[in-house]
Amino acid sequence: MQQNKDIDQFDIPLAKRTYLNNPNSTLLKKLLIFTPFLFLIFSVSALRFIKYVGLIPPNNLSFQVAKNHDARILGHLPYNETPKEKLVLIEPNIEVHMDMRDSLLKMREDAKKDGIYLVFLSGYRSINLQKDIFYSLKSIRNQEAAERARVSAPPGYSEHSTGFAIDIGDATQRETDFETDFENTDAFRWLIKNAAKFHFKLSFNKYNKYIDYEPWHWRYEGSIEALKVFESSNRNYKSN
Numbered sequence: 001m002q003q004n005k006d007i008d009q010f011d012i013p014l015a016k017r018t019y020l021n022n023p024n025s026t027l028l029k030k031l032l033i034f035t036p037f038l039f040l041i042f043s044v045s046a047l048r049f050i051k052y053v054g055l056i057p058p059n060n061l062s063f064q065v066a067k068n069h070d071a072r073i074l075g076h077l078p079y080n081e082t083p084k085e086k087l088v089l090i091e092p093n094i095e096v097h098m099d100m101r102d103s104l105l106k107m108r109e110d111a112k113k114d115g116i117y118l119v120f121l122s123g124y125r126s127i128n129l130q131k132d133i134f135y136s137l138k139s140i141r142n143q144e145a146a147e148r149a150r151v152s153a154p155p156g157y158s159e160h161s162t163g164f165a166i167d168i169g170d171a172t173q174r175e176t177d178f179e180t181d182f183e184n185t186d187a188f189r190w191l192i193k194n195a196a197k198f199h200f201k202l203s204f205n206k207y208n209k210y211i212d213y214e215p216w217h218w219r220y221e222g223s224i225e226a227l228k229v230f231e232s233s234n235r236n237y238k239s240n
């Protein structure tokens with residue numbers, strides 16, 4: 001008991017934590033509170049930056065865009081000629097790429113069931129044939145190349161050379177063949193509603209700034225090869 005009494009007699013001073021009122025210490029306190037947030041913000045920004053840099057190909061983006069524009073001639077993209085062995089004859093004068101044959105014929109059959117008679121006007125065209133069309137029509141119509149290019153592709157720049165393009169008419173209104181008026185036929189209305197089911201797409205719509213509207217001209221995008229061929233065109237779709 002005597003011992004405890006001695007302990008009670010010790011004068012233990014109260015801890016004085018006065019340093020928190022010091023202006024320098026307040027700043028330190030604030031820094032301690034905000035440091036984790038600052039670190040988090042910095043980390044997120046750094047990660048985003050690294051990701052962004054990783055996404056950019058070695059050639060910078062503006063060069064990429066310039067390259068795509070350079071590939072066009074009078075608004076048309078370049079297309080290779082499909083090798084002969086990939087072509088099939090579907091009618092006496094119409095050859096198409098073997099990938100799209102079945103789908104194209106099925107589309108015509110299904111249209112018929114709905115009372116719509118599609119007629120195929122032009123399929124595959126060799127670069128030589130395209131050359132004749134482009135230059136002969138240009139001189140017949142006394143048009144300059146740029147004017148002619150609005151309605152016909154220069155040789156080496158036609159979707160028809162790929163075998164994946166088809167010009168379609170309405171068998172009951174042949175006067176609208178290759179005419180903008182084709183858009184007022186039952187065949188065109190049927191195509192707008194149904195062609196996508198068969199993987200066909202209108203190539204040159206009303207909003208194409210380089211090439212005139214061609215309601216009769218459709219292209220097939222139902223195989224990997226076809227998609228590869230039209231990749232560049234689809235990539236630039238918004239700027240077409």
Ligand SMILES: [Zn+2]
Nearest residue numbers: 165166167217
């Ligand atoms: Zn065409």
